[in-house]
Amino acid sequence: MPAKSKPTRRSACPLNVSLEILGDRWSLLIIRDLMIRGFRTYKEFLGSDEGIATNILADRLQKLEACGIISLQPDPTDRRKVNYRLTKKGIDLAPVLTELVLWATRYEDTGAPPALIRKMQKNRKQFLAEVRQRWRNGGSSPIIPGGRDRSE
Amino acid sequence: MPAKSKPTRRSACPLNVSLEILGDRWSLLIIRDLMIRGFRTYKEFLGSDEGIATNILADRLQKLEACGIISLQPDPTDRRKVNYRLTKKGIDLAPVLTELVLWATRYEDTGAPPALIRKMQKNRKQFLAEVRQRWRNGGSSPIIPGGRDRSE
DNA sequence: ACAAATAACTTGCTAAATGCAAGTGATATT
DNA sequence: AATATCACTTGCATTTAGCAAGTTATTTGT
Numbered sequence: 567m568p569a570k571s572k573p574t575r576r577s578a579c580p581l582n583v584s585l586e587i588l589g590d591r592w593s594l595l596i597i598r599d600l601m602i603r604g605f606r607t608y609k610e611f612l613g614s615d616e617g618i619a620t621n622i623l624a625d626r627l628q629k630l631e632a633c634g635i636i637s638l639q640p641d642p643t644d645r646r647k648v649n650y651r652l653t654k655k656g657i658d659l660a661p662v663l664t665e666l667v668l669w670a671t672r673y674e675d676t677g678a679p680p681a682l683i684r685k686m687q688k689n690r691k692q693f694l695a696e697v698r699q700r701w702r703n704g705g706s707s708p709i710i711p712g713g714r715d716r717s718e
Numbered sequence: 719m720p721a722k723s724k725p726t727r728r729s730a731c732p733l734n735v736s737l738e739i740l741g742d743r744w745s746l747l748i749i750r751d752l753m754i755r756g757f758r759t760y761k762e763f764l765g766s767d768e769g770i771a772t773n774i775l776a777d778r779l780q781k782l783e784a785c786g787i788i789s790l791q792p793d794p795t796d797r798r799k800v801n802y803r804l805t806k807k808g809i810d811l812a813p814v815l816t817e818l819v820l821w822a823t824r825y826e827d828t829g830a831p832p833a834l835i836r837k838m839q840k841n842r843k844q845f846l847a848e849v850r851q852r853w854r855n856g857g858s859s860p861i862i863p864g865g866r867d868r869s870e
Numbered sequence: 871a872c873a874a875a876t877a878a879c880t881t882g883c884t885a886a887a888t889g890c891a892a893g894t895g896a897t898a899t900t
Numbered sequence: 901a902a903t904a905t906c907a908c909t910t911g912c913a914t915t916t917a918g919c920a921a922g923t924t925a926t927t928t929g930t
Contacts (some may be wrong), residue, residue, distance in 0.1 A: 569865060572782060577767035577768045579767065579828065579829065579830070580818075580823050580828040580830040581747065581750050581818055581822070582767075582768055583818070583826045583827075583828050584821060584822040584826075585744075585747065587741060587826075589743040590741060590742065590743070591737050591741040591888095592737075594733060594737060594741070595737065599813065606904080607907085608907050608908075609907080612793065612907095614729075615729035615734075616728040616734055618891095619888075619890065619908085620890090620907085620908070620909085621888085621908085621909075622888065623886095623908090624907080624908055624909080634825075643898060644905095644906085646896065646897045646898070646905070646907070647905095647907080648906085648907070655825050658821060658825070659821060661817040661820075662817040662818055663733060664817075665813040665816075666732075666736040666737075666740075667732045667736070669736060669813075670739075672810065673807050673810070674736075674739075675735075676730050676731065677730030678731070678732040683732075698865050698899080729904085738930095743914095744917095758881075759878085760877070761877060770918095771918050771919065772878085772879070772920095773881085773882085773918080774916095774917065774918075775878095775879090776879055776880080777916095783923090794927080796877080797925080797927085798878070798926045799877060799878080808871095826873085845903075870885070
């Protein structure tokens with residue numbers, strides 16, 4: 567097999583490049599679960615409110631790993647489990663997620679946890695620093711102050 | 719016809735809401751063309767390097783208008799033309815675009831115009847202020863310092 | 871005035887992606 | 901040993917994307 571050449575880009579515009587990697591309805595939700603909720607496993611992702619299908623989840627995890635946004639490691643205590651983690655490249659998407667969240671809360675009806683939003687708005691820089699700090703510590707507890715998003 | 723109820727959201731998470739509106743490979747490119755390149759018409763969008771198809775473009779323009787990100791006005795000098803403009807809600811996506819561009823230039827091979835990137839990095843706030851200022855003036859000249867993206 | 875060109879779409883058709891249900895294989899638990 | 905759990909695959913129906921061609925309302929050129 568002659569090593570399939572990766573499909574050529576539509577254009578070299580940086581926004582286009584980002585969209586070819588992240589421009590779908592699911593990838594950033596998986597990244598959210600890793601970044602904010604402290605999820606680590608396939609099963610946890612499946613449990614998110616949006617209800618991703620198993621085949622789509624498997625496909626996205628594969629693509630995200632292929633482009634270096636997440637990494638896999640076997641669970642030391644249960645060999646059935648795979649632990650997914652954000653790489654540096656992955657955690658560096660925090661500003662993108664933040665801006666998308668702030669935009670939505672400004673213009674749409676959302677069930678955003680008010681404590682989290684206040685934190686983001688009040689001091690964006692510090693919030694991002696906290697996200698990164700927690701990532702360095704390998705934190706797997708959700709960053710959401712008041713716990714889980716209970717709305718709907 | 720019983721007024722089709724708008725399809726219910728997968729979840730109320732603000733990130734999910736943003737993705738249901740913007741999570742595809744084309745919408746943000748159209749917004750880029752309006753925000754950064756000063757495009758106004760259907761034909762100009764069609765000319766962008768990524769090569770959007772006519773039916774997709776028509777569909778996205780309709781959806782972006784439906785959710786208040788762009789507005790339409792007839793051209794005063796040519797009644798065949800429709801001028802598309804970003805609304806406030808639309809121009810407020812500038813931080814999202816900026817972060818996506820900065821992330822891509824940091825981690826991927828892109829043909830980003832160096833002058834624009836330097837501007838974004840050096841003083842994010844000022845860059846965003848300029849984008850908004852230009853929008854208020856109804857500016858239709860590209861914001862890219864060195865002119866058009868010539869790479870590839 | 872008339873023919874040709876242009877702007878903004880539609881329509882039809884094919885290919886690819888998504889969504890759902892069910893199944894598989896390797897551990898782990900009881 | 902039997903059952904459960906975890907991380908996937910597979911099959912199939914539905915939806916969305918992509919491409920080529922056609923349509924309608926102007927506008928431009930002669």
